[in-house]
Amino acid sequence: MGDKHTPTGLSPSADTPEQKKRKVVAGRGLMMLVAGVALGAFAIYTFIVLYGIMTST
Numbered sequence: 001m002g003d004k005h006t007p008t009g010l011s012p013s014a015d016t017p018e019q020k021k022r023k024v025v026a027g028r029g030l031m032m033l034v035a036g037v038a039l040g041a042f043a044i045y046t047f048i049v050l051y052g053i054m055t056s057t
Contacts, residue, residue, distance in 0.1 A: 013020070 015023070
């Protein structure tokens, strides 16, 4: 099945191949941003937990 195949219930996209590629790249960039924020939050959480354990003794 090629790029022209449209799943049942969906209308075909009117985007050009260049626009589709730009949207894919933007989606990947957004995903990387969200993953980076989540990784930063996890790092801060880990630091707080370890700091709390070390200072409680």
